[in-house]
Amino acid sequence: MSVQPQPWPDPDPEIAAAIRGMYSGRREVPLAVRFRDRFGELFADDQFAVAFGQRGKPGWSPGRLALVTVLQKAENLTDRQAAEAVRTSLTWKYALGLDLKDPGFDHSVLSEFRSRVVTHGLEEKVLDLLLAELVRQGLLETGGKQRTDSTHVISAVRDLSQLDLAGEAVRAALEALVCAAPHWVEQVIDVPSWSRRYGDRIPGWHTPASQAKRARLALALDFGRDGFALLTAVHASTSPAWLRELPAVQVLRCVLVQSYTRTLSGSGREVVKRREAKVDGLPPGHRRLTSPYDTDARRSVKGDTMWNGFKIHISETCQAPEPAAVGNNAGPGQGGHSRVPRPNLVTNVTTTDATVPDNAMLDPIHQVLQRRRLLPGDHYLDSGYASAELIVGSLKRFGVALVIPMLDDQSRQGRAKEGFATHDFRIDWPGRQAVCPAGQTSTTWSPCLQAGVAKTVVTFSTRDCGPCPLRPKCTTSKLGRRQLALQPQEMHEALQGARAQQETKEWKHNYALRAGVEGTIHQATAVTGIRRARYHGLRKTHLDHVYSAVALNLIRLDAWWNGHPLDRTRTSHLTRLELSLAA
Template sequence: MRPRPWPTVPELTAQVARAVAARGPYPLAMRVRDELGELFADAEFAEAFGARGRPGWSPGQLALVTVLQFAENLTDRAAAHRVRYGMDLKYALGLELDDPGFDASVLSEFRTRLVEHGMEEKVLDLLLTALKDRGLVKAGGQQRTDSTRVLAAVRDLNRLELAGETLRATLEALACAAPDWLAGAVPVREWADRYGPRTHSWHPPASTSKREEMALVYGRDGFALLEAVHAPDAPAWLRELPAVRVLRTMWVQNYHRTVTEAGTEVKRRESKDLPPGRLRLASPYDTDARYGLKQGSWWTGYKIHISESCDDTDDQDSASGGQALIPGADGPPPRLITSIATTDATVTDAEMTEPVHHMLAARDLLPAEHFLDSGYASAELIVGMKKNFGVTLVTPVLMNSSPQARAGAGFDRTAFTIDWDKRQATCPRGDTSTWWSPATLRGTKAIVIKFAKETCRPCPVRDQCTRSKTGGRTLSLQPRELQEVLDHARLQQGDEQWRTKYGTRAGIEGTIHQAVAVTGIRRARYLGLHKTHLEHVFSAVALNLIRLDAWWNGHPLDRTRVSHLARLDLSLAA
């Protein structure tokens, strides 16, 4: 690949494309070319392509095609068809009208090269750099982040199906890579009947005992195949096949063998003996997918964390992504996605708070205020983000969980006065503590404060203070800096002005809805964490271009549809 400037739009292509575009809304692809020009330069992708060989398609142009593909939620074949026949794409790419385009497989090869060279976020970086130069995104201001689940491009399998499909996939790989060896290593005819069909093409036995028997048959066959692969006379390279490695891992996680007087016995592991979800494989085809749980909903796959700008004095967000109410180039800039993070389904939101800020810092787009839900926050993170990044987290924190606070009666921790310098607490009746000691509770640093039992026993309000029958009141605090931040945050949450301000965070839900409805991010197109992240990055760029197009055209994004009945009610009320 020799980097070269994008060709100017041929005169005939421009004439025909503009004539066609005059009959309807100006196409997104043409608007992007007019406003942003050569958005993705070939030189930015040079390290992913060779310098020798037959000339290929421009990687910059392929990047734009891929972004527009996600903007319309097209398959590779449909995207290649649009390049071949679409006037707007020929205009955007600077192609002659008779240009035949490319084969659909080129898009898959392009994505593979980006992943292999760690360039998954290149297109988002280039777009944000161009928008920073135009003043449409900047550091400081406000941003908001939230996550949603992503279903992997594989079937959900129970443990029985998972074992059978893993063994079947391994046999398929070996039959392709070493058919002669496999024919002499296993009973091919018997196993072809057992493992030929995919597990979803037939129903397993309804009887629990028969299902358990089938699982043990799978286990014995799997161990037999692994022994054959690792036999001294077997080709050593067979052990390195990805499918064989997956089989080995899956069997370690789900089966174990014990040696008895009668011989070797294969057993399935009990549920309590399975590895933690972060390590447990969920599919033989996508080894990065994991089982996830959020708000009572299970899924197999990933999570995506979306961050977007939300600087707007008008606290009104459209249901389709929070577009500014005042459209046009003279109005507030559109809300733009500034960061995309993809993880497996087991990673919690709190684990991503710091990585998200690192990603924003690398792009020089750290906000002054960051709106998050409570899943991303803790006292440690609130202090850490302010200290390390200068970012104020606007987020609710967990309230006091003491029995008195939960009941709304009695003396909870806030009723006590804490003198950090004297290392002493004073109760509501004026008595002071006798014990102040650093401790570790559930793996975190804490301070334990105790009042003498001689002080608490005769107290007339003892029942409102402690449930202990014999001892005195005990308090547990976090270290001073964290406790003061936590107390301040809890106090703020009760303020109506703070709750109104925090309402800004809700707009990210509209962005997630737009991403699901427009680009289909709810279901992964590809296998593996890196390719799924690449998909999410292209989706984010597509959404940004859609929002920019609406802003350039002076049209806000559509709001939530008003039903005919609601519209009639409004008209009658007027």
């Protein structure tokens, strides 16, 4: 498929006249029409041209396909429904510059477009273009306040037990081998017997409770022996070398390694056993495959939520409602004045596998925001992103102050909320010593590494701690003395300062602004369905999240342009009437 970048055609005059007639007076024009009128050719073809060839059959405009994908997310449509909307919806034809008789395209074009965008690393292009235009229009700027939170994303594959995973891995490899080399397969396996076991998807094992454990073990060993036999045949010297490079064969190898052990008995016979975590060990969670059909999905737990898939981090601007707004803050048709504040807009979405902790993603998020010149001055986050290193590093590297609740002191005294925790000791950094609440001075100051992290271990003398009347509140150590493990001075002081500050009413009132990101996650889930991946693989799932973010921004901008106040939950009809009159 080839693409020659072309300017978008102007909206068809006949369609434009029909829309003006249908949406005259106080009727609000649809989002697609509003987008074309406000942004014009925002997603130009040349922004996506690198993903398409210069020769071959001419393809559909990639810029307009990008807009179709955004509108598809805004209305939560399937590919078939989106392609049908291009053919039949006047508002979509207006936005795309099509005439009434334009037949549109086959729905499979959207899938090919997404594949090409992912292959050439253009997943975030549409969000970059929209945010750059909003910066130009004065709706976004560096500094200010932003908030970020994460939520789980369930993969688009069936959740498999370890038993089902082994069987499906063998089945997937067989399917790939039969497609690639059917004659080779019929020579190395008994096709009828293997077909009875692997012809259909592994349905799960349902046996009476009295027989379940023994039956599952027998079936698991059968899957393991079959898998190893298949890999042995693939790696035989007489087999084509390219067979072992098939992705499904590589997945089978990984699943067998993480699920089974293979040893030789005293008689030289090969013995296949299920891998036991306590005896044989298991791969770390971020490397453990959960499906042969989506090798990026991972299983994770957060609180009482268990899922298999991914995680999305959403960042958006935020500000407290203003009593009045002037100039750029005013919505259209308000005479330059409006009580509707600027909309909170999504500035970044990051997608990871489910095992990546939240605090590991804060620096990458700041790096992307820095590239877009949208770094906030204050960044509101929950405790999942909290660490002393991030508080100091974000301010030093990016100039971003984190508004974040720090976890309590994890020492025994800190967890129990009684006795003397680390913050009760006075640290003399220049003198390299600490003073306890009883006035005793530490005797040793020992820099070291604990789990790869720089710490300083401060120890008090047994002669001082032994007879101290405050000892029961300070330590129960069998050595009869207190020890402290201190972070480097800058981080220690930042941590203690943050813990003290978050106890004040002013900080709690200010931090309440973070709660609004929960509403954004709910809107993204309700409108675009981000909690369930539509596609296989991390990169395509991230592509879906980026287009969802653009769709959310356009929905919010459309509401702002029309003068709609920010929605509030649990409000009466009378309160809503009051809000509409105030706007």
